Amino acid sequence: MTRLAxxxxxxxxxxxxxxxxxxxxxxxxxxxxAQHVERLGYRRFWVAEHHNMDGIASSATAVLIGYLAAGTSRIRLGAGGVMLPNHAPLVVAEQFGTLESLYPGRIDLGLGRAPGADQYTAHALRRERSGSADDFPADVEELQRYFGLRTPEQRVIAMPGTGTNVPLWLLGSSLFSAQLAGLxxxxxxFASHFAPRLMHEAIRVYRNHFTPSAVLDQPYVMLGVPLLAADSDERAEYLATSAYQRILALLRGQSLVQRPPLASMDGLWLPHERQAVGDFLGLAAIGGPEKIRARLEVLLEQTGADELIFTCDMYDFADRLRSYEILAELRG
Structure with a gap:
């Protein structure tokens, strides 16, 4: 049985x-x-691309990764991910080739197939470009060429980028990217931190289609998990109300800025909204240390995941730091 440690x-x-x-x-x-979890021994620190959301400041992922890399020394930094339909692959290759050249051996590039934005924002990002999710397999191949060694017939290169072999990850909340990553x-x-419904099937599809490559000789699965850990179950449930409010605002199309925790969510949501928030957080680890341990070890037993990547949506920064501390202590 795979254990948290x-x-x-x-x-x-x-x-x-x-x-x-x-x-x-x-x-x-x-x-x-990032500095805090580096000291605690976390493997990587990724930031996600989101646009036109007033409560999320990680839209310019490559710029933010450069800032994080300059302020850390060991932890791997990466995008989780870059939404490839929003960008020309050459631009992404140059950005991450630059990061890899400055911080060798510390940069990851996770790639998403969905635009991750509404149609107006997608248009503002792409203007007259025709890119779509349907281009994703070809765009991934184009990126692989830019990061590989230059070939004699190659007319366009990424500089920096050529020969850096920046590690690519495929991200997904459905089965398409699972199959492509395997092949x-x-x-x-897998984006189980917000879309856990297809998690088990996506893992199965990925492993069943896996073909060894120069990158991997066996499948490697990472799962996203919302982490809301505190020193007691009661404290964690209280702090989790900030996350509940933000997801409820997302469902309603309202402002996504973080709101303080509440003694109760009663009266704030309708029954179907409470169910929708619960589905969104279906994989969440909420509670004190022992509840967190039990939750994660059941998840590992069920999935055989190789790595877990945690989000933590708490209002007070000190509570977020403590949440990640508790998780690190559970591995000791």
Whole structure:
């Protein structure tokens, strides 16, 4: 049986913006969190690309990764992920080739197939470009060429980028990327931190289609997990109400800035909304240390995951730091 101490643990950060804060505070907190989890022995620290969301400050992932890398020394930094339909592969290759050249051996590039934005934002990002999720397999291959050694017939190169072999991950919340990651022999990260419904089937599809490659000789699965850990179950349930409020706001199309925790959510949501928030957080680890341990070890037993990457949507930064501390202590 796989135990928590047997696997790598990592962090996925969205640089959350508080109702009483701003982007600068969120970005500085992101660096402080990266430094904190580096000291605790976490494997990697990824940031996610989101646009047109007032509560998330991690939109310019490559810029933020450079800031984080300059302020840390060992932890791997990466995108979890770059939404490839929003960008020309050459631009992504140059950005991450630059990061890898400056911080060799510390950069990851996770790739998402969905735009991750509404149609108006997608248009603002792409303008007249025709890219879509259907281009994803070809775009991934194009990126692999840019990061590989230059060939004699290659007319366009990424500089920096050529020969850096930046590690690519495929991310997904459905089965398409699971199959593609398997066929290409790439590591696969499933977005179970917000879409857990297809998790088991996606893992099965990935492993069944896995073909050894120059990158991997066997499948490698990472799962996203919402982490809301505190020193007691009661404290964790109280702090989790900030996450509940933010997901409820997402479902309603309202502002996503972080809100303080509440004594109760009663009266704030309708029964179907409570169910939808619960489905969103279906894989969440919420509670004191022992409840967290039990929750994660059941997950590992059921999935055989190689790595878990944790989000933590708590209002007070000190509570977020403590949440990641508790998880690290459980591995000791």
């Amino acid at each position: 047997d696997i790598q643990i990592s962090t996925l950060d969205l640089a959350p913006v508080r109702a009483d804060g701003g982007a600068a505070q969120a970005l500085h907190n992101s660096l402080a969190l 290409k022999g790439l590591p696969y990260a």
